[in-house]
Amino acid sequence: IARNFSSSSAVQAAIKNVTVIGGGLMGSGIAQVSAQAGQNVILVDLSSDVLAKSQKSIGANLGRVAKKVYKDKPQEGEKFVSESMARIKTSTDPAEAAKSADLIVEAIVENMSVKHKLFTQLDGVAPNHTIFASNTSSLSINEICSVVKRKDRFGGLHFFNPVPVMRLLEVVRGAETSDATYKSMMEWGKAVGKTCITCKDTPGFVVNRLLVPYICEAVRLFERGDASARDIDTAMKLGAGYPMGPLELADYVGLDTNKFILDGWHKKYPDQPLFNPIPLLDKLVAEGKLGVKTGEGFYKYDKK
Template sequence: MFSHRSAQFFRLYSTSNGKSIRDVVVIGAGLMGGGIAQVTAAAGLNVTLVDHSQDALVRARNSMAYRYHRKLAKELPDNQQKAKEMVAQLLQHVQLQTDHCEAASQADLVIEAVVENIQVKKLLFQELDRTAAKHTIFASNTSSLSITEMADGTERKDRFVGMHFFSPVPVMPLVELTRLDSTNDAVYDCVKEFVKTIGKTSVDCKDTPGFIVNRLLIPYMLEAVRMLERGDAEAKDIDTAMKLGAGYKIGPLELMDFIGLDVAFLIIQGWHKKMPNDPLFAPVRTIQRMVEEGRLGRKSGSGFYEYKAEQSVDADAQIEKLRLIKSRT
């Protein structure tokens, strides 16, 4: 006969109907966090989006509504009223919160999507661990950092996973899932079912730097920048060559602009620190210089290419964020 505790565990982690995760908290209202919140709410789950900035939360919610309406307008060209109703339904599933500990207190799943810095993430999870419900699963959306290192500061290593989404989240179908040796089988199955519920496809990978995609992608982009530094080819020609010659939809320098040079810079720094003798991860001076100048790619309006003003964000705010991170490490 089940004990009360066993029955509660079964109820929380049973994946028979794919609905065991109902209340999700996403921390970080940037491009990734907003996208994760959108696909979660679109699947009919309750999501609380958390950020220290109320303005960032409002912008993220407005962006969700805009992106979702644009998608539905294409799918339902003859029923715009239905599209508006579906956007309203989406927003009914979204709550905004500035206190991450309060938001996580009764969540089934917490997904972290904050800046790509291990110390910031570890501190966040340690704070959450003290206030989140015992059954809450923790997941990091990191694209490059150690899931094991984040989990080590918590008391829930059996309920900790990596859940790496790809940008733009509403469009990209892949999620890289990383389990630890300590991750409970039922918890991992529950997370995989959640990924299915929100319409994504998961792949399993070990807790290695960059997982699958970025472990292959980052060295590729770095070599493209080195080619540019050496004068082997111009940026446009490098990107055109990879699109027309290799069949890629986007070139390596265009992709780095899309991801953000600040993000790439932090990833490279972290990998080089862990693997200083690996030439694949040797720092590239051009990237550091461009970040220092505020040329972060699309988000700042300038990177390897120039972008329209409406595609930009406050570059000064991004640079200040990087300074703050460096002061903590």
């Protein structure tokens, strides 16, 4: 009897067990959409306080989803919430949580050496078939995966904030991502309710490569005194049909995050003028004016 032992032609089973590492803003959203879609989830963070907070916010978010989806059937809504919540386990031990994973999505701090340390550890303990993915916004997938042996089973899964609301998922193919891994990532993305697009491992992928320079140009325009913040935002909303203006968006994303991404790209691509530092952005960040989260950026906000 002929048996096919070639791993490249083997059909990979669909992903059912996902371990999400990093229980912050993005990780908790990724855990939520996965559990909502019927996946078994382990959410991992260094801090059990973070995990407790994440579980609470996931519960509240699921409650809102249930109210909308099961408007006239509150009992079914409750069932949806409790069943989704029951699919999410939490852990402070990445190695243990890796053992049962078909897919590991990393959403920890945006720091290459911390990511390298984590993936080196995971590579030693995760099953052979487990796919590794990073949710990084600004680091290179090829560089992150340089420390693991399973380079063919590694890629980028880049979600958008807030994860349960934003419909896009960028699926990033690294230089060595295999076709089977790519296919599994695309299928999983669809299964958790996202519309997937594919991109090569390039700075900012598609969305941020276009959005960050756009926001930066708006900051430069404002810095030159060419128009007021309000008028720049009104212009892009009413003249280009954008739901938010670029400076409002910068405040929402966080001016520190914008600066962090810009500085990283500038260091890597010093000849690209679009990535040049912006004195006004540096000044606002130095003054602690980071946008909505600190109560002031380009605009002032009521602190929650």
